[in-house]
Amino acid sequence: MIRVEHLQKKFGNSEVLKDINFKVDENDVVVIIGPSGSGKSTLLRCVAKLENATSGDIFFNDTKMTEEDHKLCELKGKLGMVFQHFNLFPNLTVLQNITLAPILVKKIEKKEAVEDAKYLLDLVGLGEKAGAYPHSLSGGQKQRVAIARSLAMHPQLMLFDEPTSALDPEMVGEVLQVMKKLANEGMTMIIVTHEMGFARQVSNRVLFMDGGHIVEENTPDELFDHPIHQRTQDFLAKVLV
């Protein structure tokens, strides 16, 4: 579904991503871990076309996304993204946040969009919040709305950039719960996270990044229990205390 080949990204003179290669197939749940500044967000943002790659190619269903004039909006929500800071639209209600893109982009009837939105709100456990504005929600609730908003476009692939790291600890669980549900339903996902237990439970592949490289890639059990590279071992020793 996604194929990344020799991806390189520079900001000015600093090379943030160096020769990145990986593949994501349908129903894969790929987790990316690594220390701060290793390039995880940048990689996700390149895949989402929020950043333009400096060189190399990214294919989404065999469409070459790395062409300069290929615009993100042309994907029409086929590739959903959930951000660390939610980025809900504060001027719209929860329901309007979710129905906006289906109505504007997919030209779905409003009634149908509202029905779908209500179904999705129930799915993330926020059925009664349809009329609320984002500012009245807790962080965990905001993130669940953000997930529902992405799902409303029925994406083929969901990207998550540290979806729980801006949350109070007691709210992390409710968001991870929703993501687990998605994984079980076969949603293809790429997740950047520091939640190692969760990574192990949901993923079928883990990438460890450091210094702009993918240092190691393996099944979660192998990578967490038998890391091959020294840098992976050091990182895991630090986070798995």
Place this chain on the structure above:
Amino acid sequence: MTSFNFQLIIDYLPYFFKGIIYTIGFSIASIALGTVFGLLIALGKMLPNKFLAAPFKGYVGLFRGTPLLVQILVINFGVVPLVLGKSNSIVAGILALSLNSSAYIAEIFRSGIQAVSEGQGEAAATLGLSPNQTMLHIILPQAVKIILPPLGNEFISLIKDSSLASVISAPEVTYWAQAMNAQYYRVWEPYLTSGLIYLILTLSISSILHSVERRLAVND
């Protein structure tokens, strides 16, 4: 100074009222046109293509870099006769004031739009919204709240700046103050009255604006 003559002011009040109508009319017409032009110029200035954005930047530079009085004279004695075939101080006054304020309002819009966090545009883009849809449904509604206070200040400036239209004999408050000065050879009565009128106008507008702002802040 001979004693202050209130009776003269009372006799002249009908003319001052007429002037107030014109002053308010000039200001409302100019803030409305200036806001429309200002938004278009702000969007033009933010075009990613440098060559397309250049004329809009030039426009803002020109109108902010030259005195309003000069703009009023050029438009009244040059532009309007050229286009309409005859001079018209009301058209010229409104045109000069709106073109001038649009340059300032463009900057207000630009900073308001840029103050909306980048994440909003990114979220909209990943949902498949086009740049225009994002601007219309996400960015502008949020920018409006940021823009409203400086836009209100611009309206207050327009009330005061519209007094410059008296030089082209547009019949607003200052014009009538000058007329009264010429008729009675009095200084204090006409000019202090006009000053007081401007003060009342600007103070009432700023108190209206404050209550609107307070109501808009509720949703934050």
